[in-house]
Every structure is written in C-alpha cells, then in structure tokens.
Amino acid sequence: MAEGLRAHHATYILSIGSGNGSSSVTGADGLMIYDLKNTCDGWATDLKLKLVMGTESGEGHGLEISQVTWExxxxxxxxxVIKNGDGNGRAEQMRGEARKAGGKVTVTADQPAQAQAELPDDTLFPLAHTRELLKQAAAGETVFTANYFDGTASTEAMQASAVIGTGETDWSGLPKPFPALKGVTSYPVGLAFYQGDQADGTPDSEQTMRLYDNGVIGALTFSLGNIKIRAVLDSLQLLPDSGC
Structure with missing residues (x-):
C-alpha cells in the first residue's frame, strides 16, 4: 500500500457544487487537469485549474490555479510552485521547499517573500499524507488526523482531519465507465484543514472526495471562500511504468 500510487493523467469537469454558500454566484464552468508522474526517486505533480463563475449581475469572474510539486x-x-490568478494576467506566486533532517522539518520560501520556519516533526507532505490515508482506510480506520504541509498556507503547517467511509469496489458514482478503475477499491473521504489555533473548531477549508487505492480521485468537492466547486472525473490515463 505504501507505494500503491499509480502515475496518471486525469481531467475533471468543474461545476457549482450542491449547498453553494454564495447566492450571487449562479454557475461555474471549468476544467482541471492533474498529472502524477513517477520520477523514480520521487513523485512529480502538475495541477492546472481554470474556472469561470457567473453572477446575478451577468459578470463573469475567472480563476486560474497552477500547482507544480515534487516529493x-x-x-x-x-x-x-503555486500560482493563483484571476484569469486577467494578475497572479500571486508561492515557491519554496521543505526538508526533514535530524528530526526537524524546515521549510524555506523565496516567494512571495523570503521566509523560513520550522514545522512539527511529524508533518506529512501531500503524497505521504495520501499514502497514509489509504493505509488507514485499508485497515478499517474511520478517522485520521495529521499535521500537513503543501505550501498553500505560506510556511505554516495545517492540521488535516479526515473522516473515512466504507470502501467500495467499482464505485457507481462515476459518470461513465473507466476501465483503469475496474476492480479498484475507493473510499469516501471528508477532509477539514485547520491553520493555527482554531479554538472554535471551524476549519479554514474543507474537501470531500472519492479516493481510489491507486491514488486517483474520482470526484472532488472543494471550497473557494463560501463557494463550493465540484470536480468530476472526465478522462483518465494510467501512465506506463517509468522503469525504475
């Protein structure tokens, strides 16, 4: 299970999710492309998201997100390297690296400003978190909490709290058949992310997903402020073994 991830190329159709908390947003249309590549010594990811949201006033608001990582x-x-843009050429960028050595986890960033911070020594990076989440799910655990770092919260670690549902083979919620997922077990997962001291227990962001044993996400709902966006798998290609 620890290395059960499969390199893949996936595209997702984006739309407004159910329970959208913004009455001014009337709809959304977009595409998300995700690549996971096996680089032998690590995993490289490349995520690109483009979204246009319609409002009651008739105006359209764009959003572009790019996340390139190596773990x-x-x-x-x-x-x-993370870029968040408005679709009109304006964007902010975050760039840095984190390392575990000598029992310490240190993150060093050079964008948007030079900064260095120490993270909790049990902090998990994104794909390590996914592997551990799948390990917990396979063992029948229903709750998994960990310190988590992906760079989206500057140089801070977040607490990621997961609620894991019962695994299911050949999940019926996909919009069409995907031969690459036939016979593969998947789990419903709810994730809440907390930054700093959250005395009131209110998460900074939340996600729900259908996570497969091979690391493929079949469906994902995430929040942009008080707007919920749903991403549904539209195409999937498992990439050939890199020969490592």
Missing part, C-alpha cells in the same frame, strides 16, 4: 519517495523532501 521524494522517502518523504524527506518537498518542493512546490
């Missing part, structure tokens, strides 16, 4: 397979190193 070592021994979970001791992580690099990231």
């Amino acid at each position: 070592s397979k021994d979970s001791t190193a992580y690099r990231y």
Whole structure:
C-alpha cells in the first residue's frame, strides 16, 4: 500500500457544487487537469485549474490555479510552485521547499517573500499524507488526523482531519465507465484543514472526495471562500511504468 500510487493523467469537469454558500454566484464552468508522474526517486505533480463563475449581475469572474510539486519517495523532501490568478494576467506566486533532517522539518520560501520556519516533526507532505490515508482506510480506520504541509498556507503547517467511509469496489458514482478503475477499491473521504489555533473548531477549508487505492480521485468537492466547486472525473490515463 505504501507505494500503491499509480502515475496518471486525469481531467475533471468543474461545476457549482450542491449547498453553494454564495447566492450571487449562479454557475461555474471549468476544467482541471492533474498529472502524477513517477520520477523514480520521487513523485512529480502538475495541477492546472481554470474556472469561470457567473453572477446575478451577468459578470463573469475567472480563476486560474497552477500547482507544480515534487516529493521524494522517502518523504524527506518537498518542493512546490503555486500560482493563483484571476484569469486577467494578475497572479500571486508561492515557491519554496521543505526538508526533514535530524528530526526537524524546515521549510524555506523565496516567494512571495523570503521566509523560513520550522514545522512539527511529524508533518506529512501531500503524497505521504495520501499514502497514509489509504493505509488507514485499508485497515478499517474511520478517522485520521495529521499535521500537513503543501505550501498553500505560506510556511505554516495545517492540521488535516479526515473522516473515512466504507470502501467500495467499482464505485457507481462515476459518470461513465473507466476501465483503469475496474476492480479498484475507493473510499469516501471528508477532509477539514485547520491553520493555527482554531479554538472554535471551524476549519479554514474543507474537501470531500472519492479516493481510489491507486491514488486517483474520482470526484472532488472543494471550497473557494463560501463557494463550493465540484470536480468530476472526465478522462483518465494510467501512465506506463517509468522503469525504475
């Protein structure tokens, strides 16, 4: 299970999710493309998201997100470049790296400003978190909490709290058949992310997903402020073995 992830190329159709908390947003249309590549010593990811949201006033608001990362397979190193844009050429960028050495986890960023911070020593990077989440799910655990770092919250670690549902083979919620997922077990997962001291227990962001044993996400709902966006798998290609 620890290395059960499969390199793949996936595209997702984006739309407004149910329970949308913004009455001014009337609809959304977009595409998300995700690549996971096996680089032998690590995993490289490339996520690109483009979204246009319609409002009651008739105006359209754009959003573009790009996340490029590399994570070592021994979970001791992580690099990231994250860009958040409005679709009109304006964007902010975060870039840095984190390393585990000598019992310490240190993150060093050079964008948007130079900064360095120490993270909790049990912090998990994204793919290490996914592997551990799947391990917990396979063992029948229903709750999994961990310190988590992906670079989206500057140089801070977040607490990721997961609620895991019962696994199911050949989940029926996909919009069409995907031969690459036939016979593969998947789990419904709810994730809540907390930054800093959250005395009131209110998460900074939340996600729900259908996570497969091979690391493929079949469906994902995430929040952009008080707007919920749903991503549904539209195409999937498992990439050939890199020969490592």
